[in-house]
Amino acid sequence: MAEPVADFYAVIPAGGIGSRLWPLSRADAPKFLHDLSGSGSTLLRDTWDRLEPLTGPDRIAVVTGRAHRAAVEKELPGVPDKNVFLESEPRDSTAAIGLAAAVLARREPDVIIGSFAADHVIRVPHLFDWAVRQAIEVAREGYVCTIGMPPTEPSIGFGYIRKGAELIVDGAPEASLVASFVEKPDLETAKEYFADRTYLWNAGMFISRADVLLGEIAEQEPQLYAGLMDLAEAWDDREQRGPVVDRIWPTLAKVAIDYSVAEPAAQRGRLAVVPGHFDWDDVGDFASLAKLNSHGRKNDLAILGENARILSDAASGIVVSQTDRVISLIGVRDIVVVDTEDALLVTTSEHAQRVKGVVDALKLTGRGDVL
Amino acid sequence: MAEPVADFYAVIPAGGIGSRLWPLSRADAPKFLHDLSGSGSTLLRDTWDRLEPLTGPDRIAVVTGRAHRAAVEKELPGVPDKNVFLESEPRDSTAAIGLAAAVLARREPDVIIGSFAADHVIRVPHLFDWAVRQAIEVAREGYVCTIGMPPTEPSIGFGYIRKGAELIVDGAPEASLVASFVEKPDLETAKEYFADRTYLWNAGMFISRADVLLGEIAEQEPQLYAGLMDLAEAWDDREQRGPVVDRIWPTLAKVAIDYSVAEPAAQRGRLAVVPGHFDWDDVGDFASLAKLNSHGRKNDLAILGENARILSDAASGIVVSQTDRVISLIGVRDIVVVDTEDALLVTTSEHAQRVKGVVDALKLTGRGDVL
Known part of the structure; x- marks a missing residue:
């Protein structure tokens, strides 16, 4: 594989318990802390190992609950302290990814970030690497870029992305605009989507400039955006962080990044997609x-x-x-x-x-x- | 209910583990030590309670493995020591019931015995009582008498008894001879038997004079019979019992009483049946x-x-x-x-x-x- 991408930062939201995998997944042993793929290591560790060639060891941030701090640090012994973002309570993915974006953008204004769930299984890492590198080039052009998975069956368990016009971006020969972002369909519709090769599964990976992502949040969720800005301003000040988190974090709107960023960006022609040719599974149940x-x-x-x-x-x-x-x-x-x-x-x-x-x-x- | 029957003795073989009920039934917690009917007491205790009105408290013998002695005595605190027959190892039902018959016949030559599994569920005790009292009257005439259950479905899990000519016996208005004793049938045959009201299920209960039962064993299994006689002679002598059991018991043929007694007796017109109108289940699986x-x-x-x-x-x-x-x-x-x-x-x-x-x-x- 190639060298890490200098201005890229990966963000791993490690939050959800994975209730559909109860009683294996628990509040104190969430899905991302299990080896579900038989790889011999946890899904979180596998996610880290997949990203490190793209970022280097010092540019992967993890956003997780305070209760999981010790477990996460045990799984990722190399993670720098500044890259661990602790939530006092879950506020959904816009707050989690938005916090990392806001703090990283303050530290490094031109940074490109990519968010990757801690609990997905991905095989064939070099194809993952290739998709992310394409997405980074697309993000560099000011798009929010997602990685869409070519369906292998007419699943009703995933949202779908309809590809639009091809994009001409250097280093991203497979990029397209996203024409629309659609919710989990019924079986009939899923069969149509499956037959029509312009639909891809939404795998929930988003790559964009941090400031572009924050701009999308500002547009759709101005209050949430303001809260993130206040948090980011205080974050790297040891004395201020605690009180500001305690005051602001519990007030943030709980909204999935699909709704706050991806759907509106798609409607305005600002969402792009590259296909992922790797094996992917969100191990949803x-x-x-x-x-x-x-x-x-x-x-x-x-x-x-x-x-x-x-x-x-x-x-x-x-x-x-x-x-x-x-x-x-x-x-x-x-x-x-x-x-x-x-x-x-x-x-x-x-x-x-x-x-x-x-x-x-x-x-x-x-x-x-x-x- | 009526008074106990003065010359009647009940024998409860409490042997089988009930492998089809694993892992509930175990070597150290066999089926008869469980409450499977929701009665609040074990099947063994229920069996005892059902028999006591027919025998009184001092005339129920239990044949069980040495390993179960403590559990059996805990379940049946009133059982006299002389009524507990301990097997050093399982030798099937002819040996178990034959031992009790041989010992009881020495103690009381005209005794009528009835053998009743420790692990069946029976509801409506007064109908059970009525069937046994009829069977005792039939046994008094020199027959081996069984209690047959009118089928409630075309089961392939039970053997069947075909009723023959009616018997004229005082106190047993429902008695018949058994025309034949048939193995567990296939489904087609079971459906025929079910439609034809002359077939009853074999519930494995046998009532006869002890000497009649022993005579049947002598006819079919002379070596086994000889062993039982030697055991019975030594049994009530505290010093002799141990060595004789150690010497003879392990040599006894393992044969079910259905084969050693019931089938041959049926062929020779010496097996009778009365119907059981009570609810019965052998809880086979x-x-x-x-x-x-x-x-x-x-x-x-x-x-x-x-x-x-x-x-x-x-x-x-x-x-x-x-x-x-x-x-x-x-x-x-x-x-x-x-x-x-x-x-x-x-x-x-x-x-x-x-x-x-x-x-x-x-x-x-x-x-x-x-x-």
């Missing part, structure tokens, strides 16, 4: 975790867990073992079994999206001890 | 356990476990909880989940009979620690 770990063989039983003791007879799906118990599966197809010390989940791939509902129900019924 | 505990409502999720913490969404079947873990079931139909400290089973009602195969596989693969 146990169905995708099963697929990811069974190597596409439908009758396989994927097993996660270093010390798993599994006995299966005509079983397929996925079993996640975090205890030393013997687990026997007989004649269960597309099953999802997640065995942890204090909670057990049994469902099927078909119902994997409903796991979040269990988490909500556990909160409501006072059983939050297992969340 | 988790499918029947689910049915037993869901009160026949197909969409119910039956829950066993005093401290079960279950969250279910569109789930049916059965969950057995022996831990304090939260168990979440989403969209799984006819599921069987058995959650114990060291083993977890996930299967479906359809595959419930295959659980025994898991137990065999665990033995073979050196994981007998969870059996």
Whole structure:
């Protein structure tokens, strides 16, 4: 691979718990702190390792909750203190990425930033590298650039990006404008999108100049923008940071960056896209975790867990073992079994999206001890 | 109910582990030591309580393994020492029941004995009582008498008894001869049997004079009979019993009483039957356990476990909880989940009979620690 890009900074928002992966993902063991791909390291660490060739070791920022600080620093022992942005509470992705953008732009006005989720699985790193390098060149021209994934099936689990006119940008031969940004479709629509090769999956990666991103936020969410500016001004002053965070952070609007930046930018012809030719999975639920770990063989039983003791007879799906118990599966197809010390989940791939509902129900019924 | 029957003695073979109910049933916690019916007491205790009105408290013998002695005596605190028959190892039902018959016949030559499994569920005790009292009157005439259950479905899980000519016996208006004794049929045959009202299920209950039973054993299994005689002679002599048991018991043929007594007796017109109008279930596997505990409502999720913490969404079947873990079931139909400290089973009602195969596989693969 080529040298790091001198004016580029990566931002990893490491926030979401991943409720659809309960009881594997927990408040104190969120998705990004698990090895879900069988790589031998956590998703967060894999994300870092993928970005480092693009940035060098000192230019990757992580935005995470105060509760995860120790775990994050343990996973990323090389991370400079100034690159760890701690949230006192979750305020969604515009606040998280916007904070990093605002602080980094104060430190380095022309910086280009790219935000990459801490909990996605990406294979074939050199193709990822190639896509990001193209996106950086597009960002240099003043666009917000995203990386769109060519669909491999008519998924209803992702938003879609419709490609518009090609862009002529040096170093980014595959760049296009984004014609529109569309929400998760129904199955019929997803099939149309899948047949029509102009649609890509939105993988939630955004690359842009920090000041361009902040300008988009200012346009759509002026109050949120003002808050970010106040935070950035105080951030690098050890004495001021604490009080300003305490005062401002809890007041910031909770809004996803898809809505505050990507959709409006697309409407105004300011959103670009380059395709990602790498394997990508957001591991959104146990169905995708099963697929990811069974190597596409439908009758396989994927097993996660270093010390798993599994006995299966005509079983397929996925079993996640975090205890030393013997687990026997007989004649269960597309099953999802997640065995942890204090909670057990049994469902099927078909119902994997409903796991979040269990988490909500556990909160409501006072059983939050297992969340 | 009427008074106990003066010359009647009940024998409860409490031997089988119930491998099809693993991991609930274990070598050290066999089926008969569980409350599977929701009665609040173990199947063994329920069996005792059902028999006591027929025998009085001092005339119920239990044949069990040495390892279960303490548990059995804890469940049945009133059992006289002379009524506990300990097996040094399992030698199947002819040896178990034959031993009790031989010893009881020496103590009381005209005794009538009835053998009743320790791990069946029976509801409506006065109808059970009525069937046994009829069977005792038939046994008094020199027959081996069984209690046959009118089928409630074309089951392939039970053997069938075909009724023959009616018997004229005082006090047993429903008695018939048994025309034949047939093995577990295939589904087609089971449907024919179910349509033809002359077939009853074999519930494995046999009532006869002890000497008649021993005579049948002598006819079919002369060596086994000789061994039982030697055991009986030594049994009530504290000094002799141990050495004789050690010498003879391990040599006895392992044969089910269905084969050694019931089938040959049926062929010679010496087996009779009275119908049982009570609810009966042998709780042979988790499918029947689910049915037993869901009160026949197909969409119910039956829950066993005093401290079960279950969250279910569109789930049916059965969950057995022996831990304090939260168990979440989403969209799984006819599921069987058995959650114990060291083993977890996930299967479906359809595959419930295959659980025994898991137990065999665990033995073979050196994981007998969870059996």
